[in-house]
Amino acid sequence: MHETSPSAPARALTPETLAKAPAIVGLYPQKRSATMPLLHLVQEDRGYITQDDMSWVAELVGVTPMQVLEVVTFYPMFRQSPIGRRHVRVCRTLSCALRGSYALMSELEKSLNCPRGETSPDGNFTLEFVECIADCGCGPVVHVDSSMHENVKPEDAAAFTQQLKATLTDPTYGQKSPVPGTPEWNG
């Protein structure tokens, strides 16, 4: 997924990404509305958004790069620097906290060898607390890349970590379609 190391120069966007952009702009009565969908597109390609990307988006939607930067800095989902291969987001908000998300976070910091808010030294995991992700009845929930994991209890942290580590060598990871009934569908 996000294989770039922090010091490497940003790689170019793929031809597929570049080819998708005009159709996205065409969906909206006013081009500027395509700003966020294009930023999602960039981030899903490379893992983060660069200054050059913002200039590219700005040109496509007819605004200044600063106006795109305003959007990037406002929404928590957008980021301007690379993250680990797996983005592990633990819900912090009240319903999950009542079910033990703070204890879970402490356990995951140990088992993933990664302090909250940072990326593990091997570059495999970025671990973060996030605010409510609308799955409150199954807390604590952990959102990993595009998948939701429910009822992850603090005592399950070690097993959950093993499960995440196994995905690092799984060539089909992230390729499965969102079909109901499988553990990955609820993302």
Place this chain on the structure above:
Amino acid sequence: MSAVERPLIYANLRKPGYSVDIDCYQRHGGYEALKKAVAMKPEEVCKEVETSGLRGRGGAGFPTGMKWKFLDRKSGKPIYLVVNADESEPGTYKDRQIIYQDPHQMLEGIAITAWAIQAKQAFIYIRGEFIHGAKILENAIAEAKAKGFLGQNILGSGYSCEVVVHRGGGCYVCGEETGLIESLEGKRGYPRIKPPYFPAVLGLYNCPTIVNNAETMAQVKHVLAFGGAEFAKIGIPGDSGTHIWCVSGLVKRPGLYEIEAGKATFGQLLYDFCGGPLDGRTFKAIIPGGSSTKILKFGERFKGKLPNGQEFDWALEDIPLDSNSIAACGTGLGTGGTIVFDDSVEMIQALSNLNAFYAHETCGQCTPCREGSLWLSRVSKRITTGGGQESDVPLLLDIANQVAGRTICAHGEAVAWPVQSAVPKFKDEFVESIRKRAKGEDLPKLKLI
């Protein structure tokens, strides 16, 4: 009498083997209500929704039919329908199930609504985190277009409506309808001031716009299927249809319970449906309808008069699950996101958790909310970390009082209400929490901040 669920919105998606594809939906009577709607005049569809008494399911509970009536139809500008699927009120997870498990139900409601308000373009603003959900919806839209339920020339009527799925960026304030509109225009989600920016007059691209919640769209489908007058018989006068209760926190069986409005009580919800408190625990308090509704404490008495003049004197367990009754107890039904606390919870930590949420989510436009939410978060946090003093308790209330009513959007109230309701009800406990930390006594095991 024991209460039972009455699944309307969740009726199909709970059936074993029910899937998201259009054939399955049509086998369960899908898109029949749309056929009924396009055979009627748009005004007649609006009338049915008005007659049904349906109230919006996004939290404010505003009558849907009346909202549609405010629409400026004479401006000559295009009319837009925007569906708010940016589910982000803590404690709420009802729309997620519709999107992931029965997307066509919502799309049928969207097609009916678009016809009723004569919108040629609809947007579904979905939470950025619902990545698969957005894909499921896009796939469902393509299926519906192929069968003529959406897109060009819907059911041969000559009427067309395109639907676009638009992913948000993980921002709570974009659930506020004018913040959502700004965001959909490709800007920061700063809510707009009303007046003049009432969406029905000056909404998306300054055109007349109806913003409705995702579940409201699904309800509209049932309004048409039953007919407005029949739908109004579900629930009670003034609050028709079903409410989906999203119960989370410290109960035996947290989950989603769809109950006819007013046909059960909080006691029945928490004991009969949810199985009561965890073993060895007792209930302490609930937040009834999403984190920005005011907290209710077990042991309180609620006395007053309902809008119909009926006097009441209830314990928390007796409060009926309809919007008028809950509002009469000084709080709100909101989104039905009930968060439950038992005696293991230290309330200052729970409050501090919510204060941190609102401080994180304030958009920063209005000074009282931007500064106030941060101060509330810091003051409550310092109590939990042992730096608090007794004067911090009235200080919390003082700050909250300077936020509510002084901001562009309701985020100000959302910041203030948890504090304004928790401080008077749990003042003694807060003081005890401060004292315990000063003396270095043992603290509760459950950590919430």
